[in-house]
Amino acid sequence: MFWAKWVFRGALVLFVLGFLHYTLPQHDIVRITNTYNRLTTVGAENSWAYSNPDTGTAESTTTRDIRFIEAVYENGSPMVYRNEDTGWIWPPYFKYDSSNLQAAAGNLKSTAEAPKWVVVTHYGWRLPILSIYPNAVSVRLASGPDERIIPYVSIIVILFLIFLVVMIRRMWAQFWERTVEPAAANMGEAFDSAEAQASGFWGKIKRLFGAK
Template identity: 50%
Template structure:
């Protein structure tokens, strides 16, 4: 039973961590090297793509904007640039075309780099063919610029407070409602066991 309990909480923890890892905003400092629009046919990985741009119809394939970038260590990082609209996650992004134009204006070379902090959510996976979605960008002083994730700090703090409140409420509920029931059930069981033992002793005594 103990292993089952720990297994249950492990599954809950992994689920929450995965959910937050995908949906919380992150910041990547990169150099924009190009942009493109690519036709994408959606399949099993369609869950990792946003809804069509606001004002367009849903389809199994559509043109998707991409922003090609390079990290300071020379490794490429490709972002998709899709509206999130009023759906999930709640970034309310409706300006993917403007962001594409901004990215094009920030294209730079290795000899004369312009470093940009891209705010995004999601994962990059070559195997699943998924890309993080860029939701904003701003020019920074250099590749070592420090970005404080205030949004994540606020969200995680509120989440921690919520967990502590729920835990306190659960402990009060358990102490007031569940524990007395368990104690009463235990006493009832002990009384029944004692009664059965007395009956058995009397029965055995009569047989003697």
């Protein structure tokens, strides 16, 4: 039981960390090489990683016309982003300007000989085996490939969640101390009293019938 409790806690922590890593904004410094639209098949195994088709263009529930942005890191590693509206669904980026973002990304394309380094803010993961792409939220010119970016939004959200967890733990501890423990003590006293009364009652019955 001890190991089961810790395995459950570990799985819960990993789930929360994975959820935050997927949802919170991340920043890549890349060189944009291409932008295009492509009909993409969205199946049951990866539909959770794509936006609601009602907020973007869609051919059907399985084949969607999705915008993509191809890029390259300074070390030459490729990266591909999708560019979809998020609408009012989760995650709450309220993005409705994917067409404008595609135009801005296309305007920032550059070559290896004359690179333009761009900061791409996105959320999500790149999982080639499931054809999953991070969703680009914004693009802007970077001062260079080594620009330092401080993730203020992620820091604020994480600090708020830590504060929320601490407050919930304190409220639960106070509730337990002020409500649950006194109720348990009262139940224990009532049980002891009932047990004593029952013992006295059966003692009288035994004496009445001369039982030893």
